[in-house]
Amino acid sequence: MKEKYDIIIIGGGVAGLSTGAWLAYKGLDVIVLEQREKPGGMCTTFERAGTFYNPAATILTGYSEGNLVRKYCQVLDIEKDMEVINLDCAFKTILPEHTVYLWPEVDKTISDLCRMFPEERQKINELFIKIKKVHQEVNSIAFLGPGLIDFFKVPFKCPNMLPLAGKTTTQFLSNYFSNQKLQAALTGVLPAFMGPPSKVAAVSYIMLMMEFMAGELYTPKGGIIKFPQALNKALEKYGGETKLNSQVTNIIIENNRATGVDLADGQRLKAKYIIAACDATTALLKLAGKNHLKPAFIKRIEETPTSPCLLVSYMSLDKDLLKAGYTPAHHLVSHTYNYDELYDNLEARMYSESDYNHSLNLASIADPSLSPEGFSTLQIQLNVPYQPQGGWKKIKENIGNIQIKRAKKVIPDIEEHIVVQEIASPRSFETITGSRYGAVGWAPYPQYTGINALHHITPIKNLYLAGQWAEPGEAIKCCVLSGLQVSKMILDREGLKNSIDEIL
Ligand SMILES: Cc1cc2nc3c(=O)[nH]c(=O)nc-3n(C[C@H](O)[C@H](O)[C@H](O)COP(=O)(O)OP(=O)(O)OC[C@H]3O[C@@H](n4cnc5c(N)ncnc54)[C@H](O)[C@@H]3O)c2cc1C
Numbered sequence: 001m002k003e004k005y006d007i008i009i010i011g012g013g014v015a016g017l018s019t020g021a022w023l024a025y026k027g028l029d030v031i032v033l034e035q036r037e038k039p040g041g042m043c044t045t046f047e048r049a050g051t052f053y054n055p056a057a058t059i060l061t062g063y064s065e066g067n068l069v070r071k072y073c074q075v076l077d078i079e080k081d082m083e084v085i086n087l088d089c090a091f092k093t094i095l096p097e098h099t100v101y102l103w104p105e106v107d108k109t110i111s112d113l114c115r116m117f118p119e120e121r122q123k124i125n126e127l128f129i130k131i132k133k134v135h136q137e138v139n140s141i142a143f144l145g146p147g148l149i150d151f152f153k154v155p156f157k158c159p160n161m162l163p164l165a166g167k168t169t170t171q172f173l174s175n176y177f178s179n180q181k182l183q184a185a186l187t188g189v190l191p192a193f194m195g196p197p198s199k200v201a202a203v204s205y206i207m208l209m210m211e212f213m214a215g216e217l218y219t220p221k222g223g224i225i226k227f228p229q230a231l232n233k234a235l236e237k238y239g240g241e242t243k244l245n246s247q248v249t250n251i252i253i254e255n256n257r258a259t260g261v262d263l264a265d266g267q268r269l270k271a272k273y274i275i276a277a278c279d280a281t282t283a284l285l286k287l288a289g290k291n292h293l294k295p296a297f298i299k300r301i302e303e304t305p306t307s308p309c310l311l312v313s314y315m316s317l318d319k320d321l322l323k324a325g326y327t328p329a330h331h332l333v334s335h336t337y338n339y340d341e342l343y344d345n346l347e348a349r350m351y352s353e354s355d356y357n358h359s360l361n362l363a364s365i366a367d368p369s370l371s372p373e374g375f376s377t378l379q380i381q382l383n384v385p386y387q388p389q390g391g392w393k394k395i396k397e398n399i400g401n402i403q404i405k406r407a408k409k410v411i412p413d414i415e416e417h418i419v420v421q422e423i424a425s426p427r428s429f430e431t432i433t434g435s436r437y438g439a440v441g442w443a444p445y446p447q448y449t450g451i452n453a454l455h456h457i458t459p460i461k462n463l464y465l466a467g468q469w470a471e472p473g474e475a476i477k478c479c480v481l482s483g484l485q486v487s488k489m490i491l492d493r494e495g496l497k498n499s500i501d502e503i504l
Pocket of ligand 1: 010011012013014015016033034035036039040041042043055056057058059060061246247248249277278279310312381432433434435440466467468469473474475476477479
């Protein structure tokens with residue numbers, strides 16, 4: 001490790017590593033500092049007794065042919081370092097009277113919906129024409145700069161997206177139909193990851209839906225950790241460094257300019273630019289410090305809500321779910337068509353066995369290398385409050401048992417097959433990644449997304465934000481995109497124009 005670099009990146013999750021690898025590829029001297037003993041952050045895989053679990057991400061979003069993450073990997077020659085498995089379907093939503101599949105082919109999903117709701121056929125088709133246009137428009141402005149000229153290009157490039165900018169998902173869908181069952185069938189992906197449709201931004205919903213429908217879906221063989229491992233290899237190949245077990249405790253600021261960092265072990269590193277690819281609240285309010293920020297900005301950070309907190313149970317079953325005919329996909333199960341109801345009194349709802357609001361991630365069963373023969377891995381997610389009364393230690397196991405009872409809706413004999421169960425509360429996620437409330441970025445509501453999102457450029461010169469706590473938000477693809485957006489800004493400043501042209 002040297003004392004001076006061009007770029008210091010705080011955080012070795014997918015955002016930090018992908019940003020670092022790109023900047024190193026472009027010739028800058030980069031170091032990624034990660035507080036944990038392995039890279040990947042939330043995008044990781046752990047092992048218990050010969051079985052491997054992905055604690056958070058399973059689907060490598062953005063990896064379909066021609067999509068951003070695939071192109072990124074092609075340019076950096078990463079594809080060969082990672083074998084991927086094709087998934088047939090991203091989401092299966094199980095509602096009281098309907099089962100809806102989100103296929104990685106828009107037209108197949110549309111046909112299913114039209115068959116289920118024939119009286120709404122025309123409106124369903126009109127809706128998807130709009131969705132496709134908005135998706136294309138938002139992608140077309142991904143690399144516009146922060147300046148005024150680019151700002152004024154948006155209305156011309158995004159005539160379909162702009163009227164939706166301040167709208168929620170429910171407001172958007174209500175333009176097409178009032179049928180609550182159809183609206184629930186279309187929004188099953190939201191409750192588990194983003195929040196209630198009446199609050200989640202219409203544009204965030206469209207981008208998430210299309211991510212799972214517009215092209216093939218993949219998971220890396222051997223666990224999602226193969227992706228950050230491949231990024232790390234690329235970073236080092238192009239001359240960058242990763243330093244593990246290195247917690248940043250302070251961002252050095254001189255004349256309102258970030259100039260370096262202090263590490264927990266007392267070392268001091270200097271750099272021209274600092275990129276915080278970790279929790280933005282910690283980076284700005286603690287590592288940089290409130291004394292460098294205006295009260296209105298501090299208030300904004302403190303008061304912006306986060307995405308839903310999750311309790312996740314990881315299980316190993318002595319049953320081959322793939323052979324038993326289960327679809328390797330996220331199974332979203334809800335006893336109600338009114339998803340808003342699921343967010344009323346989260347604490348009381350956790351204890352209800354009949355309340356089916358939860359999701360079972362069966363995507364990893366597509367990869368037999370994760371479990372011994374005849375076994376399967378399973379992950380069950382539930383929206384929960386950050387800190388329930390009495391604390392997580394006392395109730396975690398009880399809630400885990402209730403989750404198993406609810407999961408019988410999908411796997412009726414689950415209780416007879418559990419060989420391992422481990423439970424992560426929001427506090428566990430918080431401890432592992434340092435993310436506020438253990439959440440997956442900010443709440444994707446219109447007030448906090450798009451033009452209202454936390455920008456990569458911070459009030460402190462040469463300090464940038466990347467990853468799920470900056471625009472465009474959560475998920476692997478967004479993290480890679482945010483890193484490329486920051487890279488472009490820095491490389492532009494360094495006079496290296498057209499720095500992301502290979503990706504476009
Ligand atoms: C249950 C669940 C399922 C998900 N499923 C999917 C999915 O299928 N597909 C998908 O694309 N996305 C999925 N996601 C979202 C995705 O995992 C995240 O958005 C993404 O991994 C975030 O990456 P990141 O690099 O921004 O942040 P993180 O992964 O949080 O990385 C930040 C890193 O910074 C480090 N750090 C923090 N503070 C410091 C410090 N002071 N000094 C040094 N290092 C520090 C942390 O240790 C961490 O490694 C899921 C998330 C969850 C919770």
